[in-house]
Amino acid sequence: MVNLLQNGDVCMEELEEEAPMFCINDNEDVLVEILRRLDGRSLGSAACVCKMWCGIARNDALWEHLCFRHVSPPPSGVRPVVVALGGYRRLYMVCLRPVLSRLGRMRVGLGGGESDLVRRVWTRQEVELSLSLFCVDYYERLLGGGGKLTDAPASSLMFLCKTVNV
Amino acid sequence: MGPYDSSVSAGSSSGSSSSCSVKPADPIDGLLAGAGYRVRSSELRQVAQRLERLETVMINAPTEVSHLANDAVHYNPSDLASWVDSLLSELHQPEIAPDPSTFSDLNYIAHAQGGPVLVNPMVGHCELSSGTEIEEDSGIRLVHVLMTCAESVHRGELSLAASFIEELQGLLTSVDGERGIGKVAGYFIDALSRRVFAPQEASLAGSAFENAVLYHHFYEACPYLKFAHFTANQAILEAFDGHDCVHVIDFNLMHGLQWPALIQALALRPGGPPLLRLTGIGPPSPDGHDSLREIGLRLAELARSVNVRFAFRGVAASRLDDVKPWMLQVNPKEVIAVNSIMQLHKLLGSDPSRGSPIDPVLEWIRNLNPKIVMVVEQEANHNQPEFLDRFTEALHYYSTMFDSLEACSAQLEKSLAEMYIQREICNVVCCEGLARVERHEPLDKWRDRLGGAGFTSLHLGSNAFKQASMLLTLFSAEGYCVEENEGCLTLGWHSRPLIAASAWQAMPVLQHPLPLINHHQNVI
Numbered sequence A: 001m002v003n004l005l006q007n008g009d010v011c012m013e014e015l016e017e018e019a020p021m022f023c024i025n026d027n028e029d030v031l032v033e034i035l036r037r038l039d040g041r042s043l044g045s046a047a048c049v050c051k052m053w054c055g056i057a058r059n060d061a062l063w064e065h066l067c068f069r070h071v072s073p074p075p076s077g078v079r080p081v082v083v084a085l086g087g088y089r090r091l092y093m094v095c096l097r098p099v100l101s102r103l104g105r106m107r108v109g110l111g112g113g114e115s116d117l118v119r120r121v122w123t124r125q126e127v128e129l130s131l132s133l134f135c136v137d138y139y140e141r142l143l144g145g146g147g148k149l150t151d152a153p154a155s156s157l158m159f160l161c162k163t164v165n166v
Numbered sequence B: 001m002g003p004y005d006s007s008v009s010a011g012s013s014s015g016s017s018s019s020c021s022v023k024p025a026d027p028i029d030g031l032l033a034g035a036g037y038r039v040r041s042s043e044l045r046q047v048a049q050r051l052e053r054l055e056t057v058m059i060n061a062p063t064e065v066s067h068l069a070n071d072a073v074h075y076n077p078s079d080l081a082s083w084v085d086s087l088l089s090e091l092h093q094p095e096i097a098p099d100p101s102t103f104s105d106l107n108y109i110a111h112a113q114g115g116p117v118l119v120n121p122m123v124g125h126c127e128l129s130s131g132t133e134i135e136e137d138s139g140i141r142l143v144h145v146l147m148t149c150a151e152s153v154h155r156g157e158l159s160l161a162a163s164f165i166e167e168l169q170g171l172l173t174s175v176d177g178e179r180g181i182g183k184v185a186g187y188f189i190d191a192l193s194r195r196v197f198a199p200q201e202a203s204l205a206g207s208a209f210e211n212a213v214l215y216h217h218f219y220e221a222c223p224y225l226k227f228a229h230f231t232a233n234q235a236i237l238e239a240f241d242g243h244d245c246v247h248v249i250d251f252n253l254m255h256g257l258q259w260p261a262l263i264q265a266l267a268l269r270p271g272g273p274p275l276l277r278l279t280g281i282g283p284p285s286p287d288g289h290d291s292l293r294e295i296g297l298r299l300a301e302l303a304r305s306v307n308v309r310f311a312f313r314g315v316a317a318s319r320l321d322d323v324k325p326w327m328l329q330v331n332p333k334e335v336i337a338v339n340s341i342m343q344l345h346k347l348l349g350s351d352p353s354r355g356s357p358i359d360p361v362l363e364w365i366r367n368l369n370p371k372i373v374m375v376v377e378q379e380a381n382h383n384q385p386e387f388l389d390r391f392t393e394a395l396h397y398y399s400t401m402f403d404s405l406e407a408c409s410a411q412l413e414k415s416l417a418e419m420y421i422q423r424e425i426c427n428v429v430c431c432e433g434l435a436r437v438e439r440h441e442p443l444d445k446w447r448d449r450l451g452g453a454g455f456t457s458l459h460l461g462s463n464a465f466k467q468a469s470m471l472l473t474l475f476s477a478e479g480y481c482v483e484e485n486e487g488c489l490t491l492g493w494h495s496r497p498l499i500a501a502s503a504w505q506a507m508p509v510l511q512h513p514l515p516l517i518n519h520h521q522n523v524i
Helices: A028-036 A040-046 A051-057 A060-068 A078-085 A088-108 A114-119 A124-144 A155-161 B030-034 B041-060 B062-070 B080-090 B130-154 B158-172 B180-197 B208-221 B224-239 B259-267 B291-305 B358-367 B387-405 B411-430 B443-452 B462-474 B516-523
Strands: A002-004 A010-012 B245-250 B275-282 B310-316 B335-341 B372-378 B455-458 B480-485 B488-493 B496-506
Touching: A028 A051, A028 A060, A040 A051, A040 A060, A040 A088, A060 A078, A060 A088, A078 A088, A078 A124, A078 B259, A088 A124, A088 B462, A124 B259, A124 B291, A124 B462, B041 B080, B130 B158, B130 B180, B130 B387, B158 B180, B180 B387, B180 B411, B208 B224, B208 B291, B208 B411, B224 B259, B224 B335, B224 B372, B224 B462, B224 B488, B224 B496, B245 B259, B259 B275, B259 B291, B275 B291, B291 B310, B358 B443, B372 B443, B387 B411, B387 B488, B387 B496, B443 B455, B443 B496, B462 B480, B462 B488, B480 B496
Parallel strands: B245 B275, B245 B335, B275 B310, B335 B372
Antiparallel strands: A002 A010, B372 B496, B455 B496, B480 B488, B488 B496
């Protein structure tokens, strides 16, 4: 490491001096940019790293990006509806991910994990169907909770959680 | 040509499928008749399989059949079907535990146009363990006796029917009552015994609350109702395109499960959501508890969350023909969609004094001038005048439906869905007259009826088809199929359609003839 002393001289310090530490936790915006590019499973894992990561990874904007970044053209005006019905993270976990993995598996055949979902372009109709199912989920939670929203997944979407007998 | 040769001396019985032309009557197979054997064409496959089995038994246990060679046993072989039946029942069959996983109840009940043809299309029949044959044989026998019992009920011979019912209950113990033919037969035997022994309390109608709960579980266990809702919503959405004031009339609100998806789709439509009015018709709730209003409140809450202007009105009526158009309070400026999910068939029963309520109801629907009328009905012919025809048809239909339900893994939903179906079965089998409300008719009949009432068919577009197909792939069972039928969509199990969705529009009402003619008549 080279130090520039006050008198203009240059002095060589020992190389034991540590290099400037780049700590990702100090650079939240970089962290967000990285997390934005992950698939859902990795994002979920990231939320388990530490409290700070958990807070960031649970940011609904990240999940919004995840939900629709491969939809072309991106649906407009959807945000207030999705937010009202439970948020993008819930949309992804409860509807989009199972729907797309089920439909993707049907098309491509077996195999392919979460990363395939990331790269695949989702059709508008798949997104619309997921949104409709998401709305039914919200409504059933309304019904089940007697007016108050519960957090458990409604039974009408349980069929999405079951494995496919392909 | 296989084992047929050894048992039947002549006749190309391999032509059993090609020579048999299925006619409404039960014709005798011509080729075998030429050889002196009278076999009904519809029974050819059954007879052939039994002959195969007879041969297997004879080969495997020659000592048991040796008496046939010694004694003068008089069976008339020209009636081949009963000849082979009597031989088989005489010979002992080994007892081995059944292997029911190789077949479904569909194997027992084929979709023939004639009478109940029992078909077991198992490959490699002779190589299977005889245990499977026991199960299959018991299953076939069960259906056979069931049909005979229904026949005796049809002829009014109730004491004979009662004895058959006892026999059936005994036979039920030898099949697996938890799946396949055992389960379906169990429900039908139950229905028949209600009809024979307790006709007054035969109907299983429960309270409105119970019905709604069972309906909800039926919604969850299998895709039929979801298909109905999503297809209807897609058509209604397209009909509402460009209109700002829309009114949906739901003939059976239940828990309102259909409407959240429509509200959400309207919220997201380009150009913004319209003002949505929903009128929900449902049975009156007892004890002052207004269930219609509660559902309305939930739907309103959802609509408010997604910023859709929404108004709800509940109309309590125990029967659809009690509803009068003024109760719906339609506004002339709004665009109307009428939504009937499995309700119209209930109006087909006719009272000798008043006739069928379907006609006045269709008339007032038409007079509302709706932009779209969505009709979803069971694709079955359960309204035939003869009991035996209805029974046979119902056995086919509900076997298929139970078959599709096998795939549902959620036990609670599945059991309650079965109870829901059981109520329908009981109504079709046990009830008569106005009490019988499950008067399902197939799509073609509805087409004629609605066409005659002044409606034209609207084609459900490719979007509806794609959405339905996508919805189906989400269900884990592989057997569902969506088909397009002249602009209508049907959902079925293994190519048997079980539910049909169609869209209709009121034809413009004809103007009154000009008064000029009257004027001329007055002059004359």
